[in-house]
Amino acid sequence: MSTVNFVARICALLLGLALAAVPPGYPQEPEAPDGEQAAPVPVEQPLPYSHKTHVALGIQCRDCHAIADPGFAAGYPPEATCMACHASIKADSPHIQLLAKLNSEGAAVPWKRIYRVPDFVWFSHASHVEDAGVECETCHGPVAQREVLFQEKPTTMAACMECHARNNAPNDCDLCHDPG
Ligand code: HEC
Numbered sequence: 001m002s003t004v005n006f007v008a009r010i011c012a013l014l015l016g017l018a019l020a021a022v023p024p025g026y027p028q029e030p031e032a033p034d035g036e037q038a039a040p041v042p043v044e045q046p047l048p049y050s051h052k053t054h055v056a057l058g059i060q061c062r063d064c065h066a067i068a069d070p071g072f073a074a075g076y077p078p079e080a081t082c083m084a085c086h087a088s089i090k091a092d093s094p095h096i097q098l099l100a101k102l103n104s105e106g107a108a109v110p111w112k113r114i115y116r117v118p119d120f121v122w123f124s125h126a127s128h129v130e131d132a133g134v135e136c137e138t139c140h141g142p143v144a145q146r147e148v149l150f151q152e153k154p155t156t157m158a159a160c161m162e163c164h165a166r167n168n169a170p171n172d173c174d175l176c177h178d179p180g
């Protein structure tokens with residue numbers, strides 16, 4: 001995103017915030033009533049992929065989510081990684097046949113995104129995982145136990161800032177909002 005776009009966007013957002021009369025500081029998440037938790041919404045994916053099944057086989061998170069340079073994204077595994085096993089395992093399953101077809105066409109499985117921050121937020125997996133040593137589970141929950149993933153940890157500004165404050169990490173606006 002260009003700097004001009006970014007500045008325009010952030011100004012519009014700040015104006016929106018001011019008009020909505022949000023108190024100084026940062027937007028607060030609405031609190032769930034006591035004892036009630038928002039029901040998890042499992043995300044329906046194009047294939048019934050299970051983290052529980054695959055992590056139990058001994059495959060590490062980073063074998064599939066490589067955090068390739070420049071390190072912003074954890075990323076999704078190339079279909080060829082899957083086919084190393086699925087050329088033979090469950091090859092007669094319609095799901096695996098779809099996977100094999102996409103792989104042979106050089107196409108990616110259209111996975112639905114679960115965790116996503118807006119474009120005007122600067123976030124890097126490498127900074128958190130490699131430099132700061134934060135575990136995947138801290139931000140994504142017990143993925144290895146899940147058949148189906150859903151967003152179980154917030155990616156709100158309040159959640160980012162709360163962890164930064166706890167870890168004596170900086171919380172200046174331009175840390176997360178100025179890519180320059
Ligand atoms: C065999 C490859 C593989 C392994 C190992 C694996 N994943 Fe995944 N991961 C995937 C695939 C495929 C998806 C997309 C489907 C889905 O969301 O379930 C995914 C999705 C995710 C997502 C959701 C991404 C989004 O859309 O926001 C997170 C978070 C994640 N994985 C974390 C982990 C963690 C943490 C581990 C280790 C405990 C791990 N994964 C191990 C293949 C893998």
Ligand code: HEC
Nearest residue numbers: 047048049053054057077081082084085089090093095096
């Ligand atoms: C190390 C080998 C291995 C790799 C790599 C692997 N899988 Fe699997 N996968 C398995 C095994 C084992 C099963 C369970 C088979 C069974 O239920 O008998 C399985 C089951 C599945 C199933 C359920 C199939 C069905 O119809 O029951 C899907 C879908 C799947 N894998 C997708 C993937 C995807 C997508 C990837 C790449 C991100 C991947 N797998 C990578 C070994 C692997």
Ligand code: HEC
Nearest residue numbers: 061065073074075115116117123128129134135136139155
């Ligand atoms: C400090 C919190 C944090 C940690 C630690 C973290 N993630 Fe994420 N993850 C996020 C956020 C925030 C997003 C959304 C990023 C975006 O929209 O650009 C995300 C997105 C993802 C995605 C979706 C695709 C992508 O790359 O944007 C996957 C897959 C993922 N994370 C896997 C992992 C794995 C695997 C680990 C551990 C090796 C991990 N994450 C560690 C916060 C974290």
Ligand code: HEC
Nearest residue numbers: 121122123127132134138155159160163164167169175176
């Ligand atoms: C689990 C705690 C935790 C969460 C959640 C978290 N961070 Fe961080 N973040 C850290 C730590 C620790 C550092 C390292 C600070 C330092 O350099 O000492 C850091 C560093 C950063 C940096 C500076 C990176 C660099 O390379 O200079 C940015 C930008 C950042 N975080 C953005 C975010 C955003 C955006 C979110 C929310 C989507 C977020 N963080 C969520 C703990 C967290």
Ligand code: HEC
Nearest residue numbers: 013014027117118121155156157160161171172173175176
């Ligand atoms: C540690 C990272 C971090 C810091 C520091 C931070 N923000 Fe944010 N900010 C975010 C994230 C993440 C979002 C997106 C939240 C979401 O998607 O719900 C956001 C969203 C916003 C928005 C849009 C609000 C909305 O309702 O979507 C504005 C405006 C904003 N930030 C301004 C600021 C200002 C002003 C500061 C300094 C006081 C600041 N931010 C500091 C991470 C940060």
